Each structure stands twice: as C-alpha cells, then as structure tokens.
Amino acid sequence: MPTKHRRLTAPTADDVRAWHRVRSAALAHDRPGEPLPTLADVRTALTTVGPGSRLALWLVxxxxxxxxxxxxxxxxxxxxxxxLASVQLTVHPAHRRMGTGSRLLATVVAAAAEEDCRRLSTEVLAGTPGESFLATRDFVPALRLTWQRLLLAETPERIVKLPDVPHPGYRLAAWEGTPPDALAESFAAARAGLAALPTGSLGVTRAGWDAERVRRSAELAARRGERLLNHAAVSVADGSVAGYTKLTLPAEVETGARAKQLDTAVVPAHRGHGLGLWLKSAMLRHLRDAHPEVTEVVTNTADDNRHMLAVNAALGFRPLRRTVAYQLRLT
Structure with missing residues (x-):
C-alpha cells in the first residue's frame, strides 16, 4: 500500500488525532485491557521534552x-x-507486514546517524515479532525489563500490613513537586545514585544532578500533566537525604486512575537498612489514604535488579508484561 512519510515540525490538531489513532490501535492490539492514551496525552508527548533532549517526529x-x-x-x-538516541516506532496493526515499519525505521536510523548519535535504542514486547524485526536489522538485545502491577483494590489488607516500623537514625519526609530548599542539594546527590542501577549494555550516560536540575525535572512532570509525589529517608545525623522513591499521578485524579512508580534509590553509605522497602511502603500507604481513586500502580525494573524485583514482589506487585530494550550501533 502506498505511503507518505512526513516529518513533523509543529504537530497540528490533525496530526495529533492521526498519531492518537495509530498509537491507540497498536496498544489495544498488543496490550489488551490496559488503559489507552487520551488525545491530551498524545499532544503532551509530542510537544514536551525534558532538559538535555529534543524530539524528531514522523507521521506516515x-x-x-x-x-x-x-x-x-x-x-x-x-x-x-x-x-544515545531512542525511538518509539508504532505501526497500526492493519498496516503491519507491508514494509511500512521497515521504511520508517530506515528513515529514523539515517536521521540519528546524521545527528552524530553513536547508538539507537528502542523497546519491544518480549516474545513478539518485534524482536525478530529488530534482530534482522542488526539491533541486539541490551536490557530486559519486567513490568509489574499492584492492584490496590484487590489487596487492601496487604497495604495495611506494609512495614511501618521506625528506622533508628532516619526520619521520613514527603513532598509534591520540587523538594524543600533544605533537602534540594542532598536529594540531587541521592539521585546521582541512579548511576549504579542496572542498565544492561545500553551504554547510558547518567547526567549529573544538582538542585536546579531537580527543579526542572519537577516542572517537566507538571507540564506533562502529572503530579510528582516524593518520599525520602532523611538521616537524623546530618539532615541529608539517604534514599528516596518517586511516583506520578495524573493531574486530575479520577476513579480508576493508574499511578506510575518511578525510581527508588538509596545512597550507598545507607544501604543494608531496608530503606527501600520502608520508603515504598510509606508511599503506598500515602497513596491509599490521600488518593483512594487510584486503583493500580505500575512500575518497571531491569531483570538484573533482583533486589528491587524482590522488594516489589513483597509489596504485592505481580508481573504484567516483559519487554526488551534493543540497541543498534551507528557508524
């Protein structure tokens, strides 16, 4: 079937609707039963990008x-x-196996190479034709991820019983959006601990964190229509952040809403005290009490991160799907 590639510079309302049609059809086909994006979600995804990144868009x-x-x-x-560049490529189910995806991927690879990128990554569902599609085009698997879901409505008794024991030497702090001034610098330092988290062979270079970047990250979440919730374990000895966990909610929390559990990290000097489980337990209790409309929480964890997978399982998270991040070396 003849197709026409068009690179978007400023997506119009018609572009957003066409993008939404493709994305929704693909998700309904590939991940049945999961929430579909709204038009507003798609518009935000096409027009909002974090510091240190920029977007190139194509619509076929x-x-x-x-x-x-x-x-x-x-x-x-x-x-x-x-x-390192990354791409999200989506083909409407009715138009697959017709060469559309191959031609579009070739366009994207050429564009990334022209931008002097060294690697291009993308993520596909494990065990699907997407894996062979990438493998035959010189992409190699670089990181395997397990997505997990906690159904709050089905396990209320588990949330009540989550660990809430005092941790000598630490206190809990919680905030929405940007951290309090007194914690901003040490929170940024704790976020630098993400560099130690497993990333397989993706070759990710972690950008440095400071209080200004933390502030911009919180502002980006707001521009995306999300509420950013944070819990931190603060060392009583020096008042610094010893560990943290983050979670996002839709700006307008309605019944049946889904929360997204983001990163959890503990500063190396404070590991071995169960702070990760303590923090995530506290976040879930807060979610239950402050946002009863939320019915589920989803998260993803690298398969190499056995410790966090075990923590999530202890909290009641169950496997939802598995994905594989593939990577292509560009010349």
Whole structure:
C-alpha cells in the first residue's frame, strides 16, 4: 500500500488525532485491557521534552490520507547526553507486514546517524515479532525489563500490613513537586545514585544532578500533566537525604486512575537498612489514604535488579508484561 512519510515540525490538531489513532490501535492490539492514551496525552508527548533532549517526529499516511505509522526519536541535546538516541516506532496493526515499519525505521536510523548519535535504542514486547524485526536489522538485545502491577483494590489488607516500623537514625519526609530548599542539594546527590542501577549494555550516560536540575525535572512532570509525589529517608545525623522513591499521578485524579512508580534509590553509605522497602511502603500507604481513586500502580525494573524485583514482589506487585530494550550501533 502506498505511503507518505512526513516529518513533523509543529504537530497540528490533525496530526495529533492521526498519531492518537495509530498509537491507540497498536496498544489495544498488543496490550489488551490496559488503559489507552487520551488525545491530551498524545499532544503532551509530542510537544514536551525534558532538559538535555529534543524530539524528531514522523507521521506516515496511507493511500487514503489516514495515519498508519509514527516514529518519535529522542535525540540528546547538542551539549552531550552520551550520544544515545531512542525511538518509539508504532505501526497500526492493519498496516503491519507491508514494509511500512521497515521504511520508517530506515528513515529514523539515517536521521540519528546524521545527528552524530553513536547508538539507537528502542523497546519491544518480549516474545513478539518485534524482536525478530529488530534482530534482522542488526539491533541486539541490551536490557530486559519486567513490568509489574499492584492492584490496590484487590489487596487492601496487604497495604495495611506494609512495614511501618521506625528506622533508628532516619526520619521520613514527603513532598509534591520540587523538594524543600533544605533537602534540594542532598536529594540531587541521592539521585546521582541512579548511576549504579542496572542498565544492561545500553551504554547510558547518567547526567549529573544538582538542585536546579531537580527543579526542572519537577516542572517537566507538571507540564506533562502529572503530579510528582516524593518520599525520602532523611538521616537524623546530618539532615541529608539517604534514599528516596518517586511516583506520578495524573493531574486530575479520577476513579480508576493508574499511578506510575518511578525510581527508588538509596545512597550507598545507607544501604543494608531496608530503606527501600520502608520508603515504598510509606508511599503506598500515602497513596491509599490521600488518593483512594487510584486503583493500580505500575512500575518497571531491569531483570538484573533482583533486589528491587524482590522488594516489589513483597509489596504485592505481580508481573504484567516483559519487554526488551534493543540497541543498534551507528557508524
């Protein structure tokens, strides 16, 4: 079927609707039963990007002018970023196995190479044709991820029984959005601990964190229509952040809402005290009490991170799906 590739510079309302059509159809086909994005979600995803990144977008139209495929390429900012680019490529189920995805991927690979990127990564569902599609195009598996879900409505007694024992030498702090001034610098330092988390062979270069970047990260969540909740374990001895966990909610929390559990990290000097489980337990209790409309929490963890997978299982998270991050070395 004839198709027409079009690179978007400023997505119009029609572009957003076409993108939404493709994305929703693909998700309904590949991940049945999971929530679909709204038009507002798609618009935000196409127009909002974090510091240190920029987007290149392509929309493929079919013979009748309808959207049939999309590609969102995240490029590192000119000043750095490890020269790792990532792409989310989606083909409408009715237009697969017709060469559309192959041609679009070739366009994206060429664009990433022209931008002097060294690697291009993407993520696909494990055990699906997407894996062979990438493997035959010189992509190699770099990181395997397990997505987990906690159904709050089905396990209320588990939330009540979550560990809430005092941790001598530490106190809990909680806030929404930007951290209090007194914790901003040590919270940024704790976030630097993400560099130790497993990333397989993705070759990710972790950008440095400071109080300003923490503030911009919180502002980005707000621009995306999300509420950013934070819990931290604070050392009583020096008042610094010893560990933290983050979670996002939709800006308008309605019945049946889904929360997204983001990163949890503990400063190396404070590991071995159970702070990760303590923090995530406290976050879930807060979620239950302050946002009863939320019915589920989803998260993803690298398969190499056995400790966090075990923590999540202890909290009641159960496997939802598995994905594989593939990577292509660019010349």
């Amino acid at each position: 139209h079919g013979a009748n002018g309808e959207g049939v495929a999309t590609a969102k390429l995240r490029l590192p900012a000119a000043e750095g970023g490890g020269r």
